[in-house]
Amino acid sequence: xxxxxxxxxxxxxxxxxxxxxxxxxxxxxxxxxxxxxxxxxxxxxxxxxxxxxxxxxxxxxxxxxxxxxxxxxxxxxxxxxxxxxxxxxxxxxxxxxxxxxxxxxxxxxxxxxxxxxxxxxxxxxxxxxxxxxxxxxxxxxxxxxxxxxxxxxxxxxxxxxxxxxxxxxxxxxxxxxxxxxxxxxxxxxxxxxxxxxxxxxxxxxxxxxxxxxxxxxxxxxxxxxxxxxxxxxxxxxxxxxxxxxxxxxxxxxxxxxxxxxxxxxxxxxxxxxxxxxxxxxxxxxxxxxxxxxxxxxxxxxxxxx
Numbered sequence: 001x002x003x004x005x006x007x008x009x010x011x012x013x014x015x016x017x018x019x020x021x022x023x024x025x026x027x028x029x030x031x032x033x034x035x036x037x038x039x040x041x042x043x044x045x046x047x048x049x050x051x052x053x054x055x056x057x058x059x060x061x062x063x064x065x066x067x068x069x070x071x072x073x074x075x076x077x078x079x080x081x082x083x084x085x086x087x088x089x090x091x092x093x094x095x096x097x098x099x100x101x102x103x104x105x106x107x108x109x110x111x112x113x114x115x116x117x118x119x120x121x122x123x124x125x126x127x128x129x130x131x132x133x134x135x136x137x138x139x140x141x142x143x144x145x146x147x148x149x150x151x152x153x154x155x156x157x158x159x160x161x162x163x164x165x166x167x168x169x170x171x172x173x174x175x176x177x178x179x180x181x182x183x184x185x186x187x188x189x190x191x192x193x194x195x196x197x198x199x200x201x202x203x204x205x206x207x208x209x210x211x212x213x214x215x216x217x218x219x220x221x222x223x224x225x226x227x228x229x230x231x232x233x234x235x236x237x238x239x240x241x242x243x244x245x246x247x248x249x250x251x252x253x254x255x256x257x258x259x260x261x262x263x264x265x266x267x268x269x270x271x272x273x274x275x276x277x278x279x280x281x282x283x284x285x286x287x288x289x290x291x292x293x294x295x296x297x298x299x300x301x302x303x304x305x
Contacts, residue, residue, distance in 0.1 A: 001131055002074040002100040004162060004188050006039030006207045007220045010047040012259050013061070015273045021053075021061060025270050027068055029214075032268065034073055036217050039207065041069060042103060044078035046140060046166075047211045049256040052275045055086075059093060066097045080105035080135060084123050091128045101131040103164060108141040114149055125157040132159055137166040137192065144172070147179035154184045164209050166192030170199055177203035194220075194246040198239040201227045212245050214259050215268055216298060219245070244296045251285045254278045262289060266298060 011033070014025035030041060043065045044050040044058060053061065062077045069075045077099040079090035087104060094102045104124060106117055125132060134153065138144035144167070153160050165173055173189075173196055180187050181204050188206035191197055197208045197220060213220050223238035252258040257278045263269030265286070274280055281289065293299045 001161075002040075004040065004074055004076075004101060004131070004133075004190075004206065006224060007213050007217055008040035008042050008074070008076065008190065008207060008209045009033050009038050009213045009217060010042045010045040010192075010209050010211060012214055012256050012263070012269075013043075013048045013053075014260070014270065015275050017273060019273075019275060021057060022270075022273075023064055023068075026065075029263075029269060030065075030068055033214070033217060034069075037221055038073065038213065038217050040074035040076060040100075041065070042076040042078065042209055045103060045135070045209075046105075046137065047214065047255045047259055048078065049254075049275070049278070050078050052256075052278065058090065062090075062094060062099065063097050066099055071098075074100040076101045076103050076133065078103045078105065078135070080107075082107050082109065084120055087120070087124050088127045091124055091130070091132070095128055095130040099130075101133055101161065102128070103133045103135050105135040105137060106141055106143065106145065108143075111142050114146060117143065117145060118149060118152065121153050121160070122156070125153070125160055129159055131161045132157070133188070133190075134160065134163040135166070136163060139166070147175045150176060151180045151183060154180055154187050161186070162188030162190060162206065164190045164192050165200075168193050168195060170196060173200060173205075174203060177205060194242040197223055197242055198227065198235055201235075210242075211255050211259055212242065212248065215263050215266055216242070216245050216296070219296075241296050244292065245298070247292050248289060251288055252281055257281065258289075261286065262293065265289060265293065 014022040016022040077094040079102040081087040091102045136145040190209045191200040226234035260272035261281050
C-alpha cells in the first residue's frame with residue numbers, strides 16, 4: 001500500500017471551450033504539482049468538481065488520472081455518492097484501475113443520522129477491500145461525523161486507513177485525534193483546513209489535503225519540513241501565511257472556480273472556463289483575491305492585469 005502522508009493536493013478540473021474535460025490542461029497541472037514536490041494527488045473531490053460531472057465522466061477521469069500519474073505519487077479518487085450502491089460501484093472501479101485509495105464523502109441533501117452514516121461507510125467497506133478514507137465536510141453535507149463514529153469505523157475496518165477532516169474548529173480536530181489515535185495510531189488524519197495544518201501535525205495527524213495547495217503547495221511543504229526539523233518558529237510563520245491565504249475561501253462558494261481563478265492570476269494555469277452553475281468571479285472578487293495573494297507573498301513581480 002502506498003504511504004499516505006504529507007501534502008496531498010485535491011486537484012482542480014479544467015474544461016475546454018466546448019465544455020468538455022480538458023485533459024491536457026489537467027495533465028499540465030498534475031505535472032506542475034509533482035515537480036513542486038507534493039506527496040500525492042486527490043481527484044474528484046470538492047475542489048475537483050465531481051458534482052459537476054456526469055457519471056461516465058467521473059469514470060473516465062478516474063481512469064485517465066491513474067494512467068497519467070502512473071504511480072509516481074499516490075493517487076486518491078473521490079467515490080462518495082448520495083446512493084450507497086453508486087458509491088460501491090465507483091469505489092470498486094477505483095480499486096480495479098489501480099488507485100491508491102478511495103475518499104468517501106458522506107451522503108448529503110437530507111441529513112443522515114449516525115446510524116445511517118455508519119451503515120453507508122460499513123456497506124462500502126464490506127463491499128470493497130482497498131484503502132479507504134472517510135471525508136468529513138459538514139459545511140457542504142450538513143452533517144458532521146462524530147469522533148465516536150470515526151473510531152468505530154476505524155476499529156471495525158482496518159482498510160479504513162484515515163480521514164479528511166474539512167472542519168475549521170480546532171476542538172473538533174483535537175477530539176478526533178485524541179479519540180482515535182490511541183486505538184489506531186496508524187490512522188491517517190488529514191486536515192482540509194489551512195488554518196489547522198500545524199495543529200494537526202502537533203496532534204499526530206499525517207498531513208493536509210487543502211484546496212490552496214493547488215497554488216500554495218510550497219508554503220504547505222515548507223511548514224511540514226519546518227515541523228519535522230523541530231523549527232517551530234518557522235513552522236508558525238508558514239502557518240500564518242496559510243491563515244492569510246484561507247481568506248480566499250470566502251470569495252466564492254465554488255472552490256474549484258475560486259482556485260482556478262487564483263492559478264490564472266498567479267500565471268500557474270490557463271484562463272478558467274466554468275461549467276454551469278459555476279461562474280467566473282466578478283471584478284470585486286478578483287480585486288479581493290489579488291490583495292489576499294499579494295499579502296501572502298504569492299503574486300509574481302508583474303502580475304497579469
